[in-house]
Amino acid sequence: MSTAGAIEVPPERSLPPGQHLVAQAPIMHYGPVPRPRPDRWDFTVGGLTRAGVERRFTLEEVLGMPRVDVLADLHCSSRWSTLDEPWSGVAARALVEAVPPADGVEDVLVFAEYGYSACIRVEDLMSARAVLATHHDGEPLTQERGAPLRLIIPHLYSWKGPKWVRGWNYTAGPERGFWEERGYHVRGDAWREERYAYQE
Numbered sequence: 001m002s003t004a005g006a007i008e009v010p011p012e013r014s015l016p017p018g019q020h021l022v023a024q025a026p027i028m029h030y031g032p033v034p035r036p037r038p039d040r041w042d043f044t045v046g047g048l049t050r051a052g053v054e055r056r057f058t059l060e061e062v063l064g065m066p067r068v069d070v071l072a073d074l075h076c077s078s079r080w081s082t083l084d085e086p087w088s089g090v091a092a093r094a095l096v097e098a099v100p101p102a103d104g105v106e107d108v109l110v111f112a113e114y115g116y117s118a119c120i121r122v123e124d125l126m127s128a129r130a131v132l133a134t135h136h137d138g139e140p141l142t143q144e145r146g147a148p149l150r151l152i153i154p155h156l157y158s159w160k161g162p163k164w165v166r167g168w169n170y171t172a173g174p175e176r177g178f179w180e181e182r183g184y185h186v187r188g189d190a191w192r193e194e195r196y197a198y199q200e
C-alpha cells in the first residue's frame with residue numbers, strides 16, 4: 001500500500017514506535033467488501049462461555065446495548081497511523097457482560113465476514129475504549145469501513161479491529177487469527193511495537 005502523504009505529528013502528540021502519520025486512513029482490507037444483508041446478519045458470542053452455550057443477537061438487539069463515543073487513533077502494522085478518529089457505537093464490554101466467559105478464560109478470537117479473524121484478550125474487550133463502532137465522524141459507517149459493525153480497540157494495531165464483525169469465541173488460550181497466522185504478533189499492542197510473530 002502507499003505511504004504517500006505522510007504529515008507532521010503535532011508536537012503535543014506522539015505515535016507508537018515505527019509509525020508515521022497520514023492525513024487520512026487508506027481503506028484497507030483483505031478480500032472483497034461484503035454486500036449488506038441485514039436480514040441474515042447476526043452477532044454470536046460463543047466458545048467457552050460461562051453458561052456453556054453460545055448466544056446470538058440480532059442487529060437490533062446489539063444496537064440497543066449501552067453506547068460509547070471514543071476518539072481513537074488507527075495504527076496499521078504497515079506503519080501508517082491516523083490520530084483522533086471519532087468512533088461511536090456499542091461498548092464491547094456490554095457484550096462481554098451479557099455473555100461472560102468461563103472462569104479463567106482470557107482470550108477471544110473475534111470473527112468477521114469471509115473468515116477474517118483476530119486474536120485479542122477479554123481484557124481488551126473490557127476496556128472502556130473498546131467499541132463496536134456503528135458510526136465514524138458522526139456518520140453511519142460506510143460499507144467499506146465495516147458497516148454495520150466494526151471493532152475498534154485503540155491501543156492495538158488496527159488489524160485487530162475487524163470490519164464487518166460478526167462475533168467472537170472465547171478460547172482456552174490465544175488462538176491465531178487471519179494475520180496472526182501470517183506472521184503477525186498474537187498480542188499486537190502498537191505502543192509496545194508488538195508487530196511480528198517472531199517477537200513473541
Ligand SMILES: Nc1nc2c(c(=O)[nH]1)N[C@H]1C(S)=C(S)[C@@H](COP(=O)(O)O)O[C@H]1N2
Pocket residue numbers: 025026027028029030031075076077112113116144145158159160161162163164
Ligand atoms: N474484516 C476485515 N477487517 C479488517 C481488515 C480486513 O482485512 N478484514 N483489515 C484490517 C486492517 S489491516 C486495517 S489497517 C484496518 C483498516 O481500516 P480502514 O479501511 O477503515 O482504514 O482494517 C482492519 N480490519
Ligand SMILES: [Mo]
Pocket residue numbers: 028075076077078158159
Ligand atoms: Mo493494517
